Amino acid sequence: MASNKNQHFVPRCYLKAFTQGGGGAAINLFNLDRRRSISGAPVKNQCSGDYFYGEDLEIERALQDIEGAYANLLAKVLSPGYQLTDEGRHLLTFFWVIQYLRTEAASRRSIEFSIELEELAADSDQVPRLGIREAVRLSMEAFPEAAKNVADLKVRLVRNRTELPFVVCDDPAIIASRWHAVDPRAKGVTYGVGSSGVILLLPLSPDVLFLAFDPSMYSISSANGWVETRREDDIRALNDHQFLNARANLYFRDWDFRNYLETESEVLLDRRPAARHRVTYAVPTDAPEGWERYKVVNYKPGPKDGKALMHVQSVQPVPRQWPSFLGWRADGSVYSNGTGVGFLRRGVTLLHGGKFKKLPSRST
Known part of the structure; x- marks a missing residue:
């Protein structure tokens, strides 16, 4: 059991693409609190904790199978001439959901919520406070529902043709919504994986990024599942999400880009939420x-x-800009039943049941 004591919530097979030389042993990081770059930090010590998923290793073993499948697919994705297949789309989306639910940051959000409940309750003994392991398990139990709620999203791979790399943080699976950021009907409305207008992001390497999006809201042109960009503004727009979502560290392969991270962190400091x-x-x-x-x-x-x-x-932060290839659908739509569930996609409303009204995505 001791060999599985150090358990990673961002797996080493994922971080490997961002390590020095792609070797998987050492990685460059930028610590947000200290505003300091560190060269060659051991990957084995990053994004991990002792028995993070519990000492019975049940979750740890299940994740190892998924990580192995991801590593095999990533090798194909990064090889010349790869064309995105349905199998690849499903596995990458599946991996995004797992990564979104498994991180320490996701678990700490659950813990913070349980503390609020405990402090409000008249009898706090009736509201058990979650520990990190309990929060992890509860989060992972949400996987089947989350996986169903993202099945209708379209998937693209973004190829970075600029000199600026994709960077990654310690909570790298991002959920965002351009629509919620601009439509007045969505002001103050929280969104989740089943909501209208969501965008899922996960950098796969300094040169490739996974993107899934609501096809009833956005339009993204592609060839064989790929989108190519030669605009550094597009890369900055996508990297913004990693800066804004990071808990402690950002990771990057090439040491020469440390000044970029240091400069961007100062620019984005005011956009980072003080609480989640x-x-x-x-x-x-x-x-x-x-x-x-x-x-x-x-x-x-x-x-x-x-x-x-x-x-x-x-609290969902908003980036400074959105990538130029993310277009709006002229006939876009959202669905609402007028309750706190917010705005959902049509496929998700069928899972929820009840009466939902179709509305145009662009308010007038």
Whole structure:
């Protein structure tokens, strides 16, 4: 068991493409807190923890099979002449979902939420506080549902033809939404993998990036599944998500690009969220007999407030720009049932059931 003690939440087979010379042993990193670049850090010590998935190794062993399949596919993707197949699309999307759910950052978001619940509850003994391992397991249990909710997305591989590399962070599987950032109907609405307008991002190497997108919202031209860009602004737009999503470190292969990371981190500092979720509280107020009415308050309710409501909203940062090849569909659409579930894609509404209304994606 001791040989599996150090368990990676960003696997070494994934980081290998960003290591020095692609050898898999050492990697360059930029630490955001210290604003300092470090050359040749051991990969075995990055994005890992002792028995991160538990001492029974059940999750660890299951992940090893997935990581092996990913490593084999990545070798093909990075080889000359590769054309994206349905099998490749499914495996890369599958790997994105696993990576999105498995990181320490994802687990810590669950822990922070459980702490908020515990502090609000009148009887905190009824709200068990999650530890990192419990949070990991709960997160991984969400995989089947998450996998179903991304099955309708289109997949592209972005080939970087510039001198500027893709970089990667310690929480590299990104979910973003250009639509939520610009449409007034989506103001204050949290989005997830089943939402309209989502974009999934995962750099695969300094030269290749996985991108999945809502085809009812966006249009991306491609050839054999590939999009090529020679615009450094496109690479900066995609790298912004890694800067904004990082917990502690950014990783990069070529030491000569450390100045780029240092400069960009200063520019993006104000865009990085101080917290990954926002909590809104509401307490009872006067209401007609037989009804309940609540008002939003700017403090955390206590016992004197009696029953209270808590709404947790993810804080999702917005990049400075979006890649030039990400176009809008003229006939784009979203689906809503007017509730807090937000705006969903048609395929996801069929999984949820209930009545959803089709709306144009561009507000008038």
